[in-house]
Amino acid sequence: MYWDSAECDGVGVLQLFGFLGRQDAHRFEGAVDWVRSRCKGPLVLDMSGLLGWSTEGEAAVVRAAGDSLAVCGLRERPAPLLAAREAVIRIYPDLPSAVAHLASDARSRAEASRPAGDVH
Numbered sequence: 001m002y003w004d005s006a007e008c009d010g011v012g013v014l015q016l017f018g019f020l021g022r023q024d025a026h027r028f029e030g031a032v033d034w035v036r037s038r039c040k041g042p043l044v045l046d047m048s049g050l051l052g053w054s055t056e057g058e059a060a061v062v063r064a065a066g067d068s069l070a071v072c073g074l075r076e077r078p079a080p081l082l083a084a085r086e087a088v089i090r091i092y093p094d095l096p097s098a099v100a101h102l103a104s105d106a107r108s109r110a111e112a113s114r115p116a117g118d119v120h
Helices: 022-038 055-065 080-084 095-113
Strands: 002-008 011-020 043-053 069-072 089-092
Touching: 002 022, 011 022, 011 055, 011 095, 022 043, 022 055, 043 055, 043 095, 055 069, 055 080, 055 089, 069 095, 080 089, 089 095
Parallel strands: 011 043, 043 069, 069 089
Antiparallel strands: 002 011
């Protein structure tokens, strides 16, 4: 497994490639921490480049979710552990729709937390 990261509209994007297995779980969790430390906005995990994962790999994604995680690019792959945690893990069909929704949601929250009369 290997990964790449980017930031799009204030959303951290972690793209995975290859196979996420037990032997890669620790490296994956480190990648999530690395991206979260550099992007203060929401995080989306793009799994469209993954060829597959083991049960242990999927469990690593669940552990990495923490308070919140968005996942996209599952295609037709079964993800029973992710689906069971849908309150914490939001699933999107593709990266553009995930980024658009998360960026809009983050902007709405920022505006709601701005003190009344604060103009920018």
